[in-house]
Amino acid sequence: MTTPQTPASAPHRPLSDLSPEELADFRTAKEEEYAALKARGLSLDLTRGKPSSAQLDLSNALLSLPTSTKDRAGTDVRNYGGLEGLTELREIFADLLGVETDQVVCGGNSSLTLMHQVLVDLLLHGGPGSDRPWKDEPVVKFICPVPGYDRHFSMLADFGIEMVTVDMHADGPDVDAVAALVKDDPSIKGLWIVPTYANPSGAVCSQEVAAALMSMPTAAPDFRVFWDNAYAVHHLTDIEVKSADALSLAAASGNPERPIMFASTSKITFAGSGVSVLAASAANKAWYLKHLAMASIGPDKINHLRHVEFFGSADGVREHMRKHREIIAPKFDAVDAALTGVLGGLDVAEWTQPTGGYFVNLDVLDGTASRVVALAKEAGIALTPAGASYPHGQDPRDRNIRLAPTFPALEEVETAMAGVATCVALAAAESMSS
Template identity: 65%
Template sequence: MSTSPATDAAVDPALAARLPELRELYTALQARDLRLDLTRGKPSAEQLDLSEPLLALPGEGVHTAGGTDVRNYGGLDGLPELREIFAELLGVPTAQLLAQDNASLRLMWDTLVQALLFGVPGGEGPWSQQGPITFVCPVPGYDRHFAICEELGIRMVTVPMTPDGPDAEAVAALVAHDPSVKGLWVVPTYANPDGAVVSEAVARRLASMPAAAPDFRILWDNAYAVHHLTEHATKTANAIELAAQAGNPDRVVMFASTSKITFAGAGVSFLASSPANIAWFKEHLSFRSIGPDKVNQLRHALFFGDAAGVRAHMDAHRQILAPKFSAVTRILAERLGDAGVATWTDPQGGYFVSVDVVPGTAARVVQLAKEAGIALTPAGATFPYGQDPADRNIRLAPSMPPLAEVEAAMDGVATCILLAAAELAQSASR
């Protein structure tokens, strides 16, 4: 992750002098009657078309894999052929990887619900019977992680993200003496929304740090492990291996999926962890499922062939996505330059650009954009409970619209950022 130069905490009072000019620009923007959307990181139709051959697979008469008839019940672990492909990509043993149905979010939900109801290996019983529990949430972060915790009544405390991942010392201080702190959310590769990549040193610290809770877990949401925006394929730190080396083999539970690889609503999800955690998860999974959709897993295995096939497929995604992300950072630089009203990330992968505007103006920027026909993720969405204390962070998702729409939207967003800052400067000068 790289960023633009730092933004001053206070807006330049001289910006107030530009308010009439910026209001004229904004009026012209509204007159364009735009209908643009940068709210969520969805694959575009062009990206989905890359996987169109899946719809013809496995084909009539092709329904056996490894001696298993994929049309029938069973196979709780998932199809071995597909697990082998993604075990290589994720850096885990095939025996420690489950392939399930389309949503990794469901696996995260199931993991937490099972922990609340039954407890986890190495623990002292169900989490729900141990009083209020807490999760550590790096910010800015993924809104659906926060939503799961909020829905389940799990208290959230925040730590800042750095270019190398969560502030490991801040995390360590929280978990060392408080047994109610049961977990930590991490998106290790191209984090949502700032594109940070967890360094080997940070991963090692998180894997080895003392925890007051014997059943402390790191939920390692490796959603963007192969989602590169450059020719450099960033390697994810192997947290499961590091935790085992540190004597905490059950600490890390990894999640991944093909949602942004093939079809977002019809892919395959994965869960990887220690042998004890895998056995624990399967024990409870067996009561709600007799097995995943193995037909879909077979079509994915046939479509990819091997791990190299996945990498080649993701390179085709990169060719579509990279120009859109380049447009975002280029237009922000051209329009905002050294105005001191925003900083933004220049991610090397993933699906988002994180923008920090003048404190106290993020909600206003989103409102201005909405009134100009540009839908943005709500301000505060990247923080627990939807509350950004500084009212500063905005997540941009340029993947779905065509390039021309991304460019139009970003030009409008830049106008809104400048206008909101100028309004604040005028207010402060009174």
């Protein structure tokens, strides 16, 4: 769960309560602070949610693995075959994702690649329940909860798929809005969601919302939910949220083919050399493997075995993620402390306190997000472009900024966020005094 942060004992008065003279004085003070910030000649980057070198170091033992060339069944992993991936690895991820092993396929280093493959196959061939390939539909649309993951949106845009937005709430997408959209429009073929510690809001899709998404009537007989559980085990507190069981909920509702689940170790082990996961109903899995067989004779089972030896079990993954938490949780605390120190009580911004994931969602005064990003850039602080969490990078209110604090060192996060907070305050003062 994530909520907007407003400190109980606010150190500042709301800017809207200031007189014109007081607001002018406030703006002058922030302009002076900003000039001092620029004079520091900073070069800091909060643009992408990448693991830091310290996090990558946690997995260095992978470099000396595997110690064997055979899996548990005695099959030589150096050879062709095994399109589903190593059984031992599938068992680990079935445990982590709360699904059955026979529902799981393990692939290469990128779950984004799996999503792309599934989308292409649906466009070219259609899926179970499709009347025809999606490419033959007059229009194809996806529902996109916002703010959301920019790479989902750019993939859809690349295929010319229209995007319809709904609000992302603390417990998941606005289910009433989704239900109203899918009920009568057969061109709406899918919904894309990060259900656990959503990018960028940190929201967690509740069991109730997940059940509604899996059971609601849809005009399209082959409506799909791309369930991108990228951060299912990326906890930032001792409370380790369990993801909703989308596959079981869908099957119980008579819509077993609706969800297709994705995950990976991209932010668990080595970002560029991990393993990816797809989980789906028997029909969806068979459909996916049928088309995958035209492109591959099997995944990198050596890397699969390497990860199996490294983790040992699902509990090994969970313990490994607690080590990640020790490194990155202080950085999220630093974001909150910096924003609270400068902006608390001004009523010009809201931000999330996520309990997991990789991002902090910052909403500033309407019409000022682009200005905040530009001010930060001039001061040597790189931020994700304003509006990146919306389709085509267009935030209609120009208020949303995604913050990614994991990659820089803690001291750099502290410095960068103090600077970002100054930029937010200055942009607000400019807007309110114009």
